[in-house]
Amino acid sequence: MSRQPLLQVRGLKKHFPLERKLFGGAGKTVHAVDGVDFDVLEGETLGVVGESGCGKSTTARLLMHLIDPTIGTIVFDGAPVENTRLSLRNYRRRVQMVFQDSYSSLNPRLTIEASIAFGPEVHGTPKKEALARTHDLLERVGLEPARFAERYPHELSGGQRQRVNIARALALQPKVIILDEAVSALDKSVEAQVLNLLLDLKEEFGLTYVFISHDLNVVQFVSDRVMVMYLGKIAELGRSETVFGNARHPYSTALLSSMPSIDPDNRTQHVPLAGDPPNPIDPPAGCRFHTRCAHAETVCSLTEPPLAQVEPDHQAACHMGVAGSGHSRAPEARTAAAAE
Amino acid sequence: MADPYLRLDQLEVTFTGGRSPVRAVNGVDLTVDSGETVALIGESGSGKSVTLRAILRLNPEKKTRIGGKVTVGGRDVMGLGNKALAQFRGGEVAMIFQEPLLALDPVYTLGDQITEAIRRHEPISKADARKRALSLFERVRIPSPERRLDTYPHEMSGGMRQRAMIALALACNPKVLLADEPTTALDATVQIQILLLLRELQREFGLSIIFVTHDLGAAVEVADRIAVMYAGRIVEEGSARDIIHTPRHPYTIGLLKSRAHGAMTKGRRLDAIAGSPPDLADLPKGCAFAARCTLATDPCRQTQPELIQTETGTRARCLRTDQTLTRPGELVGA
Ligand SMILES: Nc1ncnc2c1ncn2[C@@H]1O[C@H](COP(=O)(O)OP(=O)(O)OP(=O)(O)O)[C@@H](O)[C@H]1O
Ligand SMILES: Nc1ncnc2c1ncn2[C@@H]1O[C@H](COP(=O)(O)OP(=O)(O)O)[C@@H](O)[C@H]1O
Ligand code: SF4
Ligand code: SF4
Ligand SMILES: [Mg+2]
Ligand SMILES: [Mg+2]
Numbered sequence: 241m242s243r244q245p246l247l248q249v250r251g252l253k254k255h256f257p258l259e260r261k262l263f264g265g266a267g268k269t270v271h272a273v274d275g276v277d278f279d280v281l282e283g284e285t286l287g288v289v290g291e292s293g294c295g296k297s298t299t300a301r302l303l304m305h306l307i308d309p310t311i312g313t314i315v316f317d318g319a320p321v322e323n324t325r326l327s328l329r330n331y332r333r334r335v336q337m338v339f340q341d342s343y344s345s346l347n348p349r350l351t352i353e354a355s356i357a358f359g360p361e362v363h364g365t366p367k368k369e370a371l372a373r374t375h376d377l378l379e380r381v382g383l384e385p386a387r388f389a390e391r392y393p394h395e396l397s398g399g400q401r402q403r404v405n406i407a408r409a410l411a412l413q414p415k416v417i418i419l420d421e422a423v424s425a426l427d428k429s430v431e432a433q434v435l436n437l438l439l440d441l442k443e444e445f446g447l448t449y450v451f452i453s454h455d456l457n458v459v460q461f462v463s464d465r466v467m468v469m470y471l472g473k474i475a476e477l478g479r480s481e482t483v484f485g486n487a488r489h490p491y492s493t494a495l496l497s498s499m500p501s502i503d504p505d506n507r508t509q510h511v512p513l514a515g516d517p518p519n520p521i522d523p524p525a526g527c528r529f530h531t532r533c534a535h536a537e538t539v540c541s542l543t544e545p546p547l548a549q550v551e552p553d554h555q556a557a558c559h560m561g562v563a564g565s566g567h568s569r570a571p572e573a574r575t576a577a578a579a580e
Numbered sequence: 581m582a583d584p585y586l587r588l589d590q591l592e593v594t595f596t597g598g599r600s601p602v603r604a605v606n607g608v609d610l611t612v613d614s615g616e617t618v619a620l621i622g623e624s625g626s627g628k629s630v631t632l633r634a635i636l637r638l639n640p641e642k643k644t645r646i647g648g649k650v651t652v653g654g655r656d657v658m659g660l661g662n663k664a665l666a667q668f669r670g671g672e673v674a675m676i677f678q679e680p681l682l683a684l685d686p687v688y689t690l691g692d693q694i695t696e697a698i699r700r701h702e703p704i705s706k707a708d709a710r711k712r713a714l715s716l717f718e719r720v721r722i723p724s725p726e727r728r729l730d731t732y733p734h735e736m737s738g739g740m741r742q743r744a745m746i747a748l749a750l751a752c753n754p755k756v757l758l759a760d761e762p763t764t765a766l767d768a769t770v771q772i773q774i775l776l777l778l779r780e781l782q783r784e785f786g787l788s789i790i791f792v793t794h795d796l797g798a799a800v801e802v803a804d805r806i807a808v809m810y811a812g813r814i815v816e817e818g819s820a821r822d823i824i825h826t827p828r829h830p831y832t833i834g835l836l837k838s839r840a841h842g843a844m845t846k847g848r849r850l851d852a853i854a855g856s857p858p859d860l861a862d863l864p865k866g867c868a869f870a871a872r873c874t875l876a877t878d879p880c881r882q883t884q885p886e887l888i889q890t891e892t893g894t895r896a897r898c899l900r901t902d903q904t905l906t907r908p909g910e911l912v913g914a
Contacts, residue, residue, distance in 0.1 A: 432852035461840035500797030
């Protein structure tokens with residue numbers, strides 16, 4: 241099966257200007273997302289990982305068109321998304337989102353069936369049909385309609401509320417669901433229930449997921465491909481097995497070795513990556529990771545490495561993988577050899 | 581054999597403020613030796629934080645009924661008078677939290693807070709206290725410690741604040757550190773830094789640590805022993821190795837099985853534990869896990885199982901451990 245890109249993201253940036261200080265000082269800018277290119281393929285789960293502040297949620301909000309990009313394009317199913325109300329409304333029927341905080345994303349004054357039916361009704365589904373679909377969905381997410389349909393959000397547990405959010409996202413029969421830390425606030429036993437539900441629904445409805453999480457175990461488990469972000473940029477992108485088994489960016493390697501060991505006889509001995517994630521207000525010049533990278537060389541602080549193909553279906557933004565980049569570990573440049 | 585440094589005997593905590601009493605902790609027995617780290621793990625609401633707070637007598641006294649005994653360094657904590665209690669908090673037992681901003685005062689610099697804390701417990705000069713604050717900051721590896729002592733909590737990153745809170749907790753040389761999910765809110769890269777730091781400090785100061793978490797991985801990284809809590813009771817307890825390799829309580833086994841982890845087949849469904857924990861205002865008479873347990877039989881619902889020693893090393897509160905033997909390591913894909 242050849243997979244079509246359902247979403248094509250090109251040159252996407254989001255800069256947030258900060259308020260000026262009272263006296264002087266040029267206005268500073270947060271480079272939350274700072275030039276990313278990637279595709280989301282039809283039917284896949286694309287995992288997104290990276291430290292807090294690296295731009296995961298901003299990317300999600302851009303994909304949802306909840307905020308406007310500073311520059312760049314998002315193409316959905318072959319057509320750019322127009323910034324008109326009608327076309328946005330249409331778009332949001334196809335692309336839905338589930339947030340981490342199960343509580344604040346539900347209207348406390350609406351019963352959960354009213355919350356779920358709301359979207360379809362706004363889009364013109366007759367009330368009766370919308371309600372029938374709602375009860376169907378409640379059933380599908382494991383909440384017996386007779387017991388739960390008329391409850392209010394505060395009468396549910398966190399796991400149950402997250403199921404309601406998933407049902408609500410499904411109510412418009414979308415093609416893509418963006419899950420931003422959707423299971424992160426759940427207890428492990430509930431998290432497993434919700435992950436299973438997500439797997440089943442994906443199969444049943446032929447969904448495409450963008451799955452954002454700081455839990456690398458969970459991302460490895462659900463994702464077909466994984467995108468590693470660092471300070472508003474893509475550090476590495478490739479098939480999940482490849483990124484987890486053969487990471488090519490030193491940041492990915494450090495992130496992966498930060499996962500706690502589950503083997504009491506083989507605990508982590510050395511800190512894989514020192515320091516905190518730096519501030520996206522003044523990202524370092526050259527490679528953004530050079531201030532923390534164990535392999536950094538002169539070229540790294542001077543030139544920004546491109547996100548380059550390192551093998552089929554696998555890209556990394558590191559000078560060590562770019563032929564002739566000037567990094568001592570880079571492969572020889574072929575063109576230079578041929579010119580001899 | 582020497583007595584354990586910290587000991588909980590049949591600890592019970594019931595909150596009586598609401599409509600019906602909430603039985604948050606229902607007979608917890610736990611010992612921690614000097615220089616030992618015990619991880620307390622369990623899902624939210626299982627009573628981990630309430631247990632820690634009971635050790636420091638931090639639960640609201642008027643609306644709480646406490647039963648059982650807390651002994652630290654040979655002293656009965658319930659019997660401490662106000663003055664002794666103030667000395668005990670921080671001087672004998674200190675606590676760190678998931679959210680450092682709750683422990684740190686926003687209007688004082690970190691240096692002032694640590695200096696103050698030391699001077700509340702010891703008659704030493706401001707300058708000497710400040711020196712000790714500086715060496716604590718160095719010890720928890722805060723870069724440019726001198727300058728950082730003069731900053732306010734909100735001016736620091738999450739990881740630095742966590743280190744500052746640890747420095748504050750250690751300021752009065754406590755023997756016991758109670759850590760309530762100190763790494764849950766941190767990034768993976770920072771979490772492992774803090775876990776290794778705690779391990780180091782524990783060894784260097786000979787601290788006894790109770791480390792609360794719901795992440796088995798974090799527990800394994802720091803703990804000698806692991807105690808698993810469910811509905812206010814410890815349902816299984818043993819060395820980290822035995823708990824991970826040969827657990828015998830169906831809940832512990834369920835927790836291990838439901839973990840998404842690297843060795844598993846992608847796309848396979850996880851072995852989730854069905855259902856949710858019982859209502860603490862209406863606990864069942866028998867085993868609290870029975871409603872979710874695939875091995876439950878009538879006797880489980882009738883009697884409260886005792887903790888029994890299993891032949892694979894752990895102690896488990898279950899009537900049917902004859903049915904729960906697994907191949908060592910099987911559950912973690914080893
Ligand atoms: N409206 C805004 N104004 C100013 N800065 C913002 C705004 N929204 C986001 N940011 C900043 O942009 C950066 C990226 O934010 P984002 O929330 O996308 O990161 P994240 O990787 O999802 O972090 P986390 O995992 O903590 O949620 C952060 O430094 C954040 O503080
Ligand atoms: N002050 C309080 N009043 C009433 N109930 C409380 C209070 N503090 C905690 N509880 C309840 O006690 C139970 C255990 O809480 P806690 O120990 O905080 O759980 P956790 O294991 O997540 O830390 C929960 O049901 C909680 O709602
Ligand atoms: S480009 Fe240089 S600094 Fe950046 S990740 Fe590669 S080696 Fe490290
Ligand atoms: S006592 Fe019975 S119900 Fe409880 S955990 Fe053991 S087998 Fe399950
Ligand atoms: Mg986020
Ligand atoms: Mg807690």
